[in-house]
Amino acid sequence: MSHMSEPVHGPAHGYADTPGLLGDDGVAAGLLRRIDRGLSAGVEIVAGLLVLAEIVVLLAGVAARYVFHTPLVWSDELASILFLWLSMLGAVVALRRGEHMRMTGLVTRVGPGTRGVLECLAITAPVAFLAMVLYHAADYAIEEQFITTPALEVSNAWRAAALPAGIALMLAAALFRLLRVGRPRSVALAALLTAVVVGAFWLAGPVLKPLGQVNLVIFFVGLVAANVFAGVPIAFSFGLSTFAYLALTTTTPMLVMVGRLDEGMSHLILLAVPLFVFLGLLIEMTGMARAMIQFLASLLGHVRGGLSYVLIGAMYLVSGISGSKVADMAAIAPVLFPEMKKRGAPPGDLVALLSATGAQTETIPPSIVLITIGSVTGVSIAALFTGGMLPGVVLGVCLCFVVWLRYRNENLSHVERTAPREIGRLALVALPALLLPFVIRAAVVEGVATATEVSTIGIAYSTLAGLLVYRQFDWRRLKPMLVETASLTGAIIFIIGCATAMAWGLTQSGFSSDLARFMAGIPGGAYGFLAISIVAFIILGSVLEGIPAIVLFGPLLFPIARAAGVHEVHYAMVVIFAMGIGLFAPPFGVGYYGACAISKVHPDEGLKHIWGYVAALLVGLVVVAAIPWISTGFLH
Template identity: 30%
Template structure:
């Protein structure tokens, strides 16, 4: 049954069936072959897959992000980034990184961040001679940081499935996210210096103060979200509700860039994006149930016990598997499919589920900028109007740095666990 389940999933994915329907189809095929499980198990499990209070945070954070983008948040954060780092060689490359750090506190979605900042920055980068491939690569690499610095949709999904505190996962991603951003800026600087990219004039102190004042309300949102979660005032799901209300107030009454007539369009965008994620989440429930029925997790655990000689080897093997999966599967699907299988392995080898949750999120985000199925990659390509080959030539230095940092985070758990242990004992 297990072999039929896995093979049917791979075949359906290879022939181009969407991930959600591939998960449902493979579950159905395995049940029909087994002929002992009633077919009504599939709709029952589909309903149970979405019956989760923490999952409500996903559409709410997406809505908050779309509303804040329409409310003028993005342009103010980009302007602030430009006055802060525009004087460094390769100005717009650094602006791309810093803008995505700021945007990460808004939506929790790397794809949304890439679309929002990319539409403003990539055309300008191309006009200033950065090249389409490089513009798409640095934007894509920068957007991977979005779901690592809180809030984070991948961490919400993992935390819900693994029973790990979503608030602690959010806090645990802060230091790794900032390290990733800093490293991307360092790589960008050396590339810019080698290629002779532009260097803008340093902004005056008065300009910096003015930019901070203009972006103050945008910068306050992640402070409210993260501060409220780790202080215990509200849960991650409740913080998403607050984020929506806050974004509406700022967009309509403070910045006044958001118009009432635009709200139906933004709600429709949220529904479209949330439904694509929701289908995968719902479809993964019967798949995971059939996988457990076929004793998939136990068999994978037995395989790891035979191969892995230590915790470090087990962690490195898990990362390698996840990186390979990231080249072919959507990140949400990877988290949902692998979490039930991986949890027994974490317990067997003494790996902290909180630590691994952040590592998993970074893994799947790296997968979003790797061919052939990188979601952020395709967003950047569509804006830059360049080919996968051009993108691949430019992305590899950033990819190597991100993978190197991933190994460091995996081998030094304290980088992830320090802030959660300090702030949320």
């Protein structure tokens, strides 16, 4: 399972590596290659160490407060400073590896020549944004030097300097990537196209200014859509459109945009993202995930479609630990798929079910989407964690029904039933792994740790279980796991930063009040509002992915949901499932291609199998939307 430490490549992630300008044998190319590798190695080491430092600082904070009753007043502040550096350096790693989230539905369907230009455009467009925003980020860091942090009493410039440093390093990483993967002609055409578009908008500034609200359509619909469909990473699509809108049609200083970017990336609650991602990789590496799945397989392996039920159950259990869909799928697929294929299950059906369970388990705590909703809307994360358990079961039952229909005539004559003694042995082996979700939830409920800190308890528990119980702890894999965590964190948090800046631009324009009036006027009251939200978020989830869609529209729509009489936790569950269905359903859903990449199955093989599962998810979503108690019944 070593591939988890490498970038996930497929139609959803990454850029097609082609021999670029750095492939030459010349002295200059060799020197540039060495600089590129040295810079990359340096950033990866620092980013990995920052993940480690965050774990140590937060775990020390929990121990000092709960065990020694002497809280470390500076721990949260130090964690916050390190987190901005981790997010920016992680974004650099993600850019160099081509791991920033992007939609490649169009890019994969064009000819090789056009595709080469679009792949280069996906790098030259971010270069344009980074080059334009770098000066303002440096200016922002200089302004922040006059603010002193309350606990550590150091200049806030130490934290804010992460923005210009990260942007400068991203610029370098993007230029090197362009040299590494782009053919000279494609690079020249992409650079020319980027320059022409930037120049045209700049010259059109005086014409655009008087257009008022029409500019929202030009920049936040037209320009964003053009970038997203051309395969430009979503974060940079948002950043470019927001920068262009504010610079060309308003008098807002660009310092304010950098401030909003900083604000979006600085919610301390988002620290849970890297910690839970790392925890997911850790339970896979220590063998805990495998132990859990083997126990479930021993219980249900002799039932028709039994291993498909195990897949649904395992995704539910593992999602409750890792919080990362990529980590979940990568922990489960290699354990179950070989045996399922041996029993005659078509690979296309396996990848379709894996993708569907990705959507089904989006609300299982500690889901990163739940944490994001809590951070941008102010809804209690403890309430979201409590409310997310039962809706996942409802969708799981719907998926089980489709499995039962498909496998009810499966031939199991060659499958032996596991002996009770063996089931007991596997249960004993799996017990530490099965207890982990309960340890995590108990720590939050009992007030031992916050939703952000609790993952460090999970990490300590998993490390001890790996070393002492499972005797499976590969120290060589720690560095790739830390770098993988930093990369995924950078990609996610940078999107949240850019989406926060874009949401602020939309709010300043008066769009949010117009949207509120429109949504409030929808007939059908609460259910009419929920129906419109479901359709909107399925579309948004397929195009933007869940997290940017939530950051962009959550702060606008949650207050309207409240006014329409929809409970916030209920609305969160409905919205998350709608986005999950969009995210994991082809042809645009990025999650579907991620499942294909992890399963090593061609996307076309899953297409004829997935629609039954998508229908089941939609039925489950309607049930969850129609019965608020499913989401709110266990809240105090």
